Amino acid sequence: MPKDFAYRLRKIPPYLFAEIEEKVNRKKAEGLDIIDLGIGDPDLPTPRPLVEEVKRQLDDQENHRYPSSGGERDTRVAVAEWYGRRFGVDVDPDREVAILLGSKEGLANIARAFVNPDDHVLCPDPAYPVYAQGATLLCDAVPVKVPLRERDGFLPDVDLLPSDARMLYLNYPNNPTGATATPEFLKDAVRWCSETETILCYDNAYSEMTFDDYIAPSVLEFGREAIEFGSLSKTFNMTGYRLGYAVGDPTLIAGLKKVKSQVDSGAPKFIQKAASIALGQYNGRSRPAMVEDSVKVYKERRDVMVRGLRELGFNVTLPKGTFYLFFGIGGSSIDFANRLLDAGVVVTPGIGFGQNGEGFVRMALTQPVSRLEEALERMRKAL
Ligand SMILES: Cc1ncc(COP(=O)(O)O)c(C=O)c1O
Incomplete structure (x- = not known):
């Protein structure tokens, strides 16, 4: 049987996130404690x-x-x-x-x-x-x-x-x-x-x-x-x-x-x-408690991380939406992400989102504050 993908599938570049996941799994297998700020998947439970x-x-x-x-x-x-x-x-x-x-x-x-x-x-x-x-x-x-x-x-x-x-x-x-x-x-x-x-x-x-x-x-x-x-x-x-x-x-x-x-x-x-x-929980424009509770958690994390990153010298905007921080790192985003991975912190290189993302990394605020503080400490030592 033919084993080559259809040409339209061959046009799709390798999925950077899959490569990162593989590297992360290797590090975990080596016993490294990993703080994963890579994937935009909420760590909070479904209400x-x-x-x-x-x-x-x-x-x-x-x-x-x-x-x-x-x-x-x-x-x-x-x-x-x-x-x-x-x-x-x-x-x-x-x-x-x-x-x-x-x-x-x-x-x-x-x-x-x-x-x-x-x-x-x-x-x-x-x-x-x-x-x-x-x-x-x-x-x-x-x-x-x-x-x-x-x-x-x-x-x-x-x-x-x-x-x-x-x-x-x-x-x-x-x-x-x-x-x-x-x-x-x-x-x-x-x-x-x-x-x-x-x-x-x-x-x-x-x-x-x-x-x-x-x-x-x-x-x-x-x-x-x-x-x-x-x-x-x-x-x-x-x-x-x-x-x-x-x-x-x-x-x-x-x-x-x-x-x-x-x-x-x-x-x-x-x-x-x-x-x-x-x-059906929404009565009007404002968020019901089950949504507001999560947003409060993400807001606290955002504030802690933005403050910490600014202290480390990064120019980070306080985002009004999403649970992502996206900030310039002044160099190759893959090299930066690899350095942090060696220190046990996963971030996503901006280039994974397109050429214009180069020079930036994305952090997903999907870890509790104590882990974010630990990630900041690891960054301080690694950079
Ligand atoms: C911008 C954006 N749109 C859509 C989605 C897809 O979300 P879902 O398929 O879970 O509704 C995501 C997931 O991360 C996203 O970041």
Whole structure:
């Protein structure tokens, strides 16, 4: 049998994060105590009432059967109602919502629905790698870089972007930079996409993980010709449950659902039921206790780590969103990450998020304060 990957898979560069994981595992096997600030996976538990709800729903045999690939109606209604309460955006659960197996799945599958071979897709750089790779390259299309620069607050000037692209991905609060979007920026992005007939895919996976009175908007507050992706992963510490949602323009949702109907059979019903309960905790714009409790923890960690890194001489911005710190290290990000790994601290080299990430590293605040303090101490000795 042929053993070579299909050409589109061969175009995907080696996954840097897999290489890092391998190195980390080697160090662990050697007995080194590792403080892992690499992966953006919450260490906090899923709120207990949601775990109990999943257990309860598992006892109902109806939930053992195939779900609908685009999402159970009850869950779509829960997402639509949440959009109303949280963003003031009126959403039709039947035409404007799809339930996803985590937002990553939808971010990739939307391209299969609307991107043709050789189309150009505008992908921020640095960015979550799915836009350029899992979405664009796997559709035989061409990723075109949208450079995000620190001096511009990691917000691109949309009017300078090429107008011949099929699709634009944007993500705020942003992974890896922690940057947040202003209303003016989002207004511009929606206007520009409409003028240039570019499909706007807005990744709002960190909408609830924000600090210091900053409340992240939905891009749909600024116009309805877009598709927005969200997730329970970070909001409710539910990365392993794989539950996300897409909301937006009915044609974009219909295309995404059509792809999904051919490739997956939907998120497990017992998870969808718990997701409805989770979103139902919101009374309005402000976060319910089960979300606020986690955000408080991340905020304390952010403050401790930013203070400590500044004391070590790094120029670190206090991010208003996400649980990432992204800061310049004045050299090769891989060399820096390797030096820290030898000292037992895992950080992600910025180059893993694209060429423009070079010279930066990302730290995920997914360890308790005592471990962050220990990481700072190890850095002080190692650098
Ligand atoms: C910017 C961004 N979008 C989307 C995701 C995917 O999240 P999930 O598939 O768990 O919903 C992640 C995960 O880290 C992310 O950082």
